[in-house]
Amino acid sequence: MKAMTVMKNVVIVDDDHFVLRATSFQVKSIGCHNVQTFDNAHDALQLLAQPGHGIDAVILDLNMPDITGVDMIRYLADQQFPGHIILFSGEDLYTLEAVEKLAQARGLAVAARISKPVNSQQLKQVLMNVRPPVEVKADEPAATRNISRQRLQQAIQKGELEPWVQPKIHLKSQEAFGVEILARWSAPDLGNVFPDEFIPLLERHDLIDEMTLSLTQQVITFFQRYRHQLDNVHIAINLSMKSLQKSSFFIALENVLKQHNESYSRFTFEVTESCLNRDMAEVLDILSSLRLKRISLSIDDFGTGYSNLTQLKDLPFDELKLDKSFVSSVWDNSKSQIILNNSISLAKQLNMTVVAEGIETRQEMELVSDMGVDYVQGYYFARPMPMARLPVWLEEWSELRHQLFGRLSYQLPGIPEGEAGRLEVLRSLNILDTEREEVFDRITRIAKKAFDVPVVLISLVDAGRQWFKSRVGLDARQTSRDISFCGHAIMTHEIFLVEDTRADSRFCSNPLVTGEPGIRFYAGYPLSVRGVNVGTLCCIDFKPRAFAEQDKQLIGDLAALVVREMELRLQVLSGHTKH
Incomplete structure (x- = not known):
């Protein structure tokens, strides 16, 4: 497999010193060692105005006090900045989209738009998947790319195309x-x-x-x-x-x-x-x-x-x-x-x-x-x-x-009302695709012992998948949302219980029931953060079983602990963004 190219020269522009330090650390941790940070846009523009500055990417906050992000984009476009722009801001998704369109319309290469607080995994993926800019003149002959006109014509005539x-x-x-x-x-x-x-x-x-x-x-x-x-x-x-x-x-x-x-x-x-x-x-x-x-x-x-x-x-x-x-x-x-x-x-x-x-x-x-x-x-x-x-x-x-068209023998999860807002809250947690954390693993271990089940998960339901922040008794990190039980559980505001999957017409032919891991029992309690269900705390067994009232109360209490940790996470992230 071809190794991904890491951007070498990156500029970060943000008036928040904490964000500058944190983002710089994230960028350097993936191999971008030449990182320059600016807490005002004027100084950054002076650097970018220098001939041969060699900057591959600019990570730009839209909410600068001296120059707005929109003005910054206008200046970069006037200078014909050849590198990539990564937009990040605490503004709403629609504002970010509008600024991205503006930058693209002015001929700038927008690698991504990221909502604050910055997700380290998302930033890593962006920086490792964009190619460093290659300066190519509009009238540059094809021969410089080792494909001449003669070679192209030969490809047509020989039927290679x-x-x-x-x-x-x-x-x-x-x-x-x-x-x-x-x-x-x-x-x-x-x-x-x-x-x-x-x-x-x-x-x-x-x-x-x-x-x-x-x-x-x-x-x-x-x-x-x-x-x-x-x-x-x-x-x-x-x-x-x-x-x-x-x-x-x-x-x-x-x-x-x-x-x-x-x-x-x-x-x-x-x-x-x-x-x-x-x-x-x-x-x-x-x-x-x-x-x-x-x-x-x-x-x-x-x-x-x-x-x-x-x-x-x-x-x-x-x-x-x-x-x-x-x-x-x-x-x-x-x-x-x-x-x-x-x-x-x-x-x-x-x-x-x-x-x-x-x-x-x-x-x-x-x-x-x-x-x-x-x-x-x-x-x-x-x-x-x-x-x-x-x-x-x-x-x-x-x-x-x-x-592909036949009636499914199992029921697909529905899409909650306000799905775009739900996904925005989920992603603002900055938690998807992160490493294990003891604070969450402790809760799943307690649940496994309390309910005597082989599998306990803290499942977060993303746009097309469910991803497990914590898991006990299961190797998989994620599954498709289409076959998930948790996709059904987030549609409710109380425990979602399936005591025998093979006796339930919604799930008897679900691939997670008929194949690995062979789910026979499911109990999922929705995790409501900022008023929307971002996922569940769920218990799984490979045999049918009942769930007593005291069990329902306990899983609700444990789910509340998960939610509390997530709310604290949001408060910390929000505090860092403001100061």
């Missing part, structure tokens, strides 16, 4: 309606070259049309070879804005289709939303010309750019494709859910079909289905695959879809 496919599923019929074509390049001399590397190079060297036509030719040839299996499979192809602007590209595309006796009706051409961030008259000119040719158009990655929803009524698209990040953010951000609902509603009113990308869980599938989405694609159904694998996958789909 291959079409992979990802199925698109119709939610109502549960049929595999079509596939999206994805370019992949495995080069004998370069290894795997990723699309975000080779696509810009192809566009720079005016080879993107040649690649798109080559992929289309390969796809049509393959689909006709397997006509009996693929005859009804629709094909979606991504188009570059550079291709869209050339009439010669569509003349060449029509020739390819005619050679194989194919028509445009089988294809949808996807245009990314970022392509629309240009003169509206020019965009309308291009898209209207394509619609007159009866070419089906899709706006791809919707939700990642800055298009106004009302612009959709002026643009001749047949399909709206929602970006993965737009869907996944619904769980953490209530505003995202409102925008997502309105986007789908508007698309429907405009007679557009709606596709949701990046669906990875059953809950996400059910969410977008309830919202009225027509088609879905994502890892929940199938990962991108070599085109040769598609006929086999289609044969497997008839069985696979029953597993």
Whole structure:
């Protein structure tokens, strides 16, 4: 496994001296030894204004007394700061999101936004996963990256650039309606070259049309070879804005289709939303010309750019494709859910079909289905695959879809009202993915002895998982939220009790019952912090058993001890943030 790169030169800007010391210590502990701290923004800006300052990342507090975080971002953008920005603040999530969007709109690289108090694990992950900035001039030739124009053209002509496919599923019929074509390049001399590397190079060297036509030719040839299996499979192809602007590209595309006796009706051409961030008259000119040719158009990655929803009524698209990040953010951000609902509603009113990308869980599938989405694609159904694998996958789909769409034999946990606020409280505890603490382990040991059970957990229910802060009798650190008992327990304000899981229709077929660890008894008491249930103190047994009233009272008392420790933790963290 390739070692992660640690940022070498980091600047921290915060007017709170305690936060400066604590954050500096956290950054240095993961190998960033050259850390400079500033308690005022003016001094930091003087350093960053020096030529060749070599700073890889700036960790920036938005609430500086001398210069606001927004002003700081403006100055950094004016100086064309090449490194990464990490925003952290005690402001609400929406404010952080707004400032992040502002920084990105000004061309700055935002590595993360972190709510105060700073989570050391989250900060560590951010700093170890961002790459140090590499200065690349806009007109830098591809040869400096060891991929010349000649090598790119050779890759196209030799068929090294291959079409992979990802199925698109119709939610109502549960049929595999079509596939999206994805370019992949495995080069004998370069290894795997990723699309975000080779696509810009192809566009720079005016080879993107040649690649798109080559992929289309390969796809049509393959689909006709397997006509009996693929005859009804629709094909979606991504188009570059550079291709869209050339009439010669569509003349060449029509020739390819005619050679194989194919028509445009089988294809949808996807245009990314970022392509629309240009003169509206020019965009309308291009898209209207394509619609007159009866070419089906899709706006791809919707939700990642800055298009106004009302612009959709002026643009001749047949399909709206929602970006993965737009869907996944619904769980953490209530505003995202409102925008997502309105986007789908508007698309429907405009007679557009709606596709949701990046669906990875059953809950996400059910969410977008309830919202009225027509088609879905994502890892929940199938990962991108070599085109040769598609006929086999289609044969497997008839069985696979029953597993993915079939009625679950166990009940999924619900989503509490105000989930975004609940998750915000949970994360403000700065406790997820931390090491064991005796103060919590002592409580689980007492509970294990008092109730005579093999397993006791302090479980914290995150967006898609339950993570165990303390555990006795269980090796696992976490499980999926979809199969968790604690996900059900946080929906109540009293003990959640299942005395025999195999006699309970909600859980008799749950994987944690039918497989490892083989749960037969569960008692979970919700941990209510700041008025929301962040998790549970729970007892598990591998045989059915009863839970007496005195047991219910005792587990409630022990849960109160856990909550007290968490509330104290919040008070300490809040005090450090203020002083």
